[in-house]
Amino acid sequence: MIDVKTAVNAAYEYIKSIQDMMGSSLGDLRLEEVELSDDKSFWLITLGFDIPKKAPKSQLENFITTSLTNPVLYEREYKLFKVNSQTGKVEAMKIRQV
DSSP, rough: OOOOOHHHHHHHHHHHTTTGGGGGGEEEEEEEEEEEOOTTSEEEEEEEEEEOOOSSSSSSHHHHHTTOOOOOEEEEEEEEEEEETTTTEEEEEEOOOO
């Protein structure tokens, strides 16, 4: 069985390899959670990162955002990786809701 460091590294390398396909750069990429499945078949790794906030939904939000010296706003997103505990390969990546 692979150790937790190897599983976390597999998740980091996986997300870095597909970063271009995710639509924006991943700022402040961090390890958030680690868990070994009950049957010890998978490491469940949660990584968090910042992405630029989506455009305001209303003109009022747009006015408030631009009137505050146009700050760059970010949202935190989380991805859950399912890493095979025997092979070390990432078998799934899902959106992690918090």
